[in-house]
Amino acid sequence: MASIYDFTLYDRKGTAYPLENYRGEVMLIVNTATGCGFTPHYEPIEKMYEDFHDKGFEVIDVPCNQFAGQTPGTDDEVHEFCTLKYNTQFPQMKKSDVNGENALPLFTYLKEQRGFEGFGKGPAALAMKAMSKKMNKDYKNSPDIKWNFTKFLVDRDGNVVARFEPTAKMEDVRAAVEKLL
Numbered sequence: 001m002a003s004i005y006d007f008t009l010y011d012r013k014g015t016a017y018p019l020e021n022y023r024g025e026v027m028l029i030v031n032t033a034t035g036c037g038f039t040p041h042y043e044p045i046e047k048m049y050e051d052f053h054d055k056g057f058e059v060i061d062v063p064c065n066q067f068a069g070q071t072p073g074t075d076d077e078v079h080e081f082c083t084l085k086y087n088t089q090f091p092q093m094k095k096s097d098v099n100g101e102n103a104l105p106l107f108t109y110l111k112e113q114r115g116f117e118g119f120g121k122g123p124a125a126l127a128m129k130a131m132s133k134k135m136n137k138d139y140k141n142s143p144d145i146k147w148n149f150t151k152f153l154v155d156r157d158g159n160v161v162a163r164f165e166p167t168a169k170m171e172d173v174r175a176a177v178e179k180l181l
Contacts, residue, residue, distance in 0.1 A: 012076055030062065041166070050089070058090070061090055063092065119146075155180050
């Protein structure tokens, strides 16, 4: 069986990021977008990175254009947007697919470890349910990423301990991260 540490990602310049380098750290792995209603999640994610990086917390940002084309532009343009608008300092990988035949193997692994468990409650959850049902009537039984800003939390031992849909409250994500630190 594969381990989270068996995967390597690449940033926009082609620099390798072996996840083995993050052994012993808590990781938040996120598929992101620059033109999405959830794009403001960059702000609390960056805040967590600033607050917890020295305690062994790492964010792995994987921009993805699979959801309504909400990540247009080159990898450099995406990076520039994030650093200028949200002052992001965590590693940002090259734009990649998270579903389908061209999905990053890491995301195939993450989805195997933590399948879809629902969108929760509230207006955003209802909207995501309706949209997901239009795209796939059986969406509830598919582990696929449903939208931008799905977050996977990995503990210091490399276990994928939680999956947060984009509708999850960022305070809940932060609390889960803090618990692992």
